[in-house]
Amino acid sequence: MSVAVENFIKAIYKNDKQENDTSTGNIAKKLGISNAAVTDMAKKLASRDLLFYEKYQSLELTEKGSKMALNVVRKHRLWEALLYKLFDMSLHEIHREAELLEHQTSDFLANKISSYLGNPKFDPHGDPIPNEHGDITTDDNSIPLSKTQAGKSYIISRLMSDDKEFFDFCALHGLKYGNRIMVTNQFQNNKMTQISINYNTILLNEDFTNIIYVNEIN
Amino acid sequence: MSVAVENFIKAIYKNDKQENDTSTGNIAKKLGISNAAVTDMAKKLASRDLLFYEKYQSLELTEKGSKMALNVVRKHRLWEALLYKLFDMSLHEIHREAELLEHQTSDFLANKISSYLGNPKFDPHGDPIPNEHGDITTDDNSIPLSKTQAGKSYIISRLMSDDKEFFDFCALHGLKYGNRIMVTNQFQNNKMTQISINYNTILLNEDFTNIIYVNEIN
DNA sequence: ATAATTTTTTAAGCTAACTTAAATTTTATT
DNA sequence: AATAAAATTTAAGTTAGCTTAAAAAATTAT
Known part of the structure; x- marks a missing residue:
C-alpha cells in the first residue's frame, strides 16, 4: 500500500x-x-x-480499511515508544520521525519492536498501541483534566496532541505520561485548572486541560 | 530527495x-x-x-552526488547495526528492512542512532559506516579469503553480499563478522578454500571466498 | 421559501517515474 | 572495413497523486 x-x-x-x-x-x-x-x-x-x-x-x-489504519497506527506508536526509550528525544521529535517510519515497516519488524519493548499497550503520549490483530486497549477511567475535581490527585495518562508548543510546555513543567499531579483549584466552571506538580503550581486553560488526560489515584 | x-x-x-x-x-x-x-x-x-x-x-x-549516496549508505548501515543489536534478526533481514528505512531517516535521527551505538565504524556485515560528513574508514588490511594462505589464521572482516542464501550459509557455519577462522588448505590455485571454524571444517568455492573478507591475525 | 454562501464534485491538466517500441550509436565479428 | 549484434537513446504512452477552475449540490441565512 x-x-x-x-x-x-x-x-x-x-x-x-x-x-x-x-x-x-x-x-x-x-x-x-x-x-x-x-x-x-x-x-x-x-x-x-x-x-x-x-x-x-x-x-x-470499512472493516478492511480500519484494520489497515490500525496497522499503521500500531507501527507509528511502536516507533515512538522505541525512539523514546533508546534516544534522548522529545515527544514532538519521536512523532515527527514515526510519521515517516510507520510506512516503511514490515509487520515482521513491528512485532520485533513490540516484543523488544515488552509488548507495551501505550506509547509515550499515552496513546494505545493496537496489537498485531488490531485490538486496542481503551483506558475507560481516563478523563480530561478539565473534568477533574480540586483537591484530588491524578496520574497523567495521555497527552493527546501533535503540537510542538504543547509538548515543549509539558516537558518544561514535567507533564509527562505516568507522572503524578494534584488538582489544587478549578476556576470559572473548569475553564481554568490549577495543578500542583513537582512542588510547582501551574495554571492551565481549556486548550490544554481538554487534551491532557488523567486517572484518579484511589 | x-x-x-x-x-x-x-x-x-x-x-x-x-x-x-x-x-x-x-x-x-x-x-x-x-x-x-x-x-x-x-x-x-x-x-x-x-x-x-x-x-x-x-x-x-559528482561530489554532491557522492555525498548524497554516502548519506543514504550511512543511514542504511546504521539501521542494520541498530536492528542487529536490538533484535534477533539475520543479516538478510536487517538488510531488507534497512533498504526501506534508509530513505525515511532524518540526519538528526541518524546521528541519534550512531551515538547510541557508540559511533561504530562498521556494520554487522563489516561494511564501513560513513560519518555524518561522508568520511569513510577503509580497512586496508582486509583481503578476500581467496587470497589467503593455508596454515594462517584470520578474523572475518566483511561479508560483501546482499544474498539470502549466502547469509544463511554463513549463519549456519558461524561465518560472522569478527569471528576467527583458520585456512587449512588452498586447492586448484585458490579456487577452493578449506577453512576450519568452531572445530568444523568447511570447503568454500570462489563464489564465496571472493566476498568473504578477512584480516590476518599476527 | 428563496437567495446567498459554502461545500463537494467534475473536468482538465500537471509531474515523477516508470513502460514498450523504434531509431540510433557503439561494439564485436568475420 | 563492412556487417551483425548489442547497447543506448528517443519517442510516445501509462499511472498515481496531485493541482486549479468550473459546475453542481447542500447548507445557511434572511
Whole structure:
C-alpha cells in the first residue's frame, strides 16, 4: 500500500475517533491536499473496499480499511515508544520521525519492536498501541483534566496532541505520561485548572486541560 | 530527495565501488527498471548536478552526488547495526528492512542512532559506516579469503553480499563478522578454500571466498 | 421559501517515474 | 572495413497523486 493511501486511511481513522466530521473538506485540510484530491482518492479506495463513499456524504472506513489504519497506527506508536526509550528525544521529535517510519515497516519488524519493548499497550503520549490483530486497549477511567475535581490527585495518562508548543510546555513543567499531579483549584466552571506538580503550581486553560488526560489515584 | 533518486544515486555509487562498469544498462539491471528509465533519470540528475552524463558514456557521480549516496549508505548501515543489536534478526533481514528505512531517516535521527551505538565504524556485515560528513574508514588490511594462505589464521572482516542464501550459509557455519577462522588448505590455485571454524571444517568455492573478507591475525 | 454562501464534485491538466517500441550509436565479428 | 549484434537513446504512452477552475449540490441565512 502506498504512503498516500496509508495516510489517507489513517486521517479518516483518527478524525473519526475525535471530531466525527469526516467530510472530504476536513480530511483535505488534515492532509494538506485539495478537496478534489480527496474525492478522487475516496472513489479509488471505495472500489478497493477500504471505505464507504457516497457523493456528498462523509467518509467511513470499512472493516478492511480500519484494520489497515490500525496497522499503521500500531507501527507509528511502536516507533515512538522505541525512539523514546533508546534516544534522548522529545515527544514532538519521536512523532515527527514515526510519521515517516510507520510506512516503511514490515509487520515482521513491528512485532520485533513490540516484543523488544515488552509488548507495551501505550506509547509515550499515552496513546494505545493496537496489537498485531488490531485490538486496542481503551483506558475507560481516563478523563480530561478539565473534568477533574480540586483537591484530588491524578496520574497523567495521555497527552493527546501533535503540537510542538504543547509538548515543549509539558516537558518544561514535567507533564509527562505516568507522572503524578494534584488538582489544587478549578476556576470559572473548569475553564481554568490549577495543578500542583513537582512542588510547582501551574495554571492551565481549556486548550490544554481538554487534551491532557488523567486517572484518579484511589 | 525522492526514494527513486536516492536509490539511483546509491546504485551508481555501489556499482562504481565494485564493478566499475557504470553503464546505463548495468544500473537498470540493478534497479530492476528499463534502460530508457535510466537514461531519463540520468539526464534529470545531471541537470541537478548530482552526476555527469554524456550520451553513451558511463555514469559518474559528482561530489554532491557522492555525498548524497554516502548519506543514504550511512543511514542504511546504521539501521542494520541498530536492528542487529536490538533484535534477533539475520543479516538478510536487517538488510531488507534497512533498504526501506534508509530513505525515511532524518540526519538528526541518524546521528541519534550512531551515538547510541557508540559511533561504530562498521556494520554487522563489516561494511564501513560513513560519518555524518561522508568520511569513510577503509580497512586496508582486509583481503578476500581467496587470497589467503593455508596454515594462517584470520578474523572475518566483511561479508560483501546482499544474498539470502549466502547469509544463511554463513549463519549456519558461524561465518560472522569478527569471528576467527583458520585456512587449512588452498586447492586448484585458490579456487577452493578449506577453512576450519568452531572445530568444523568447511570447503568454500570462489563464489564465496571472493566476498568473504578477512584480516590476518599476527 | 428563496437567495446567498459554502461545500463537494467534475473536468482538465500537471509531474515523477516508470513502460514498450523504434531509431540510433557503439561494439564485436568475420 | 563492412556487417551483425548489442547497447543506448528517443519517442510516445501509462499511472498515481496531485493541482486549479468550473459546475453542481447542500447548507445557511434572511
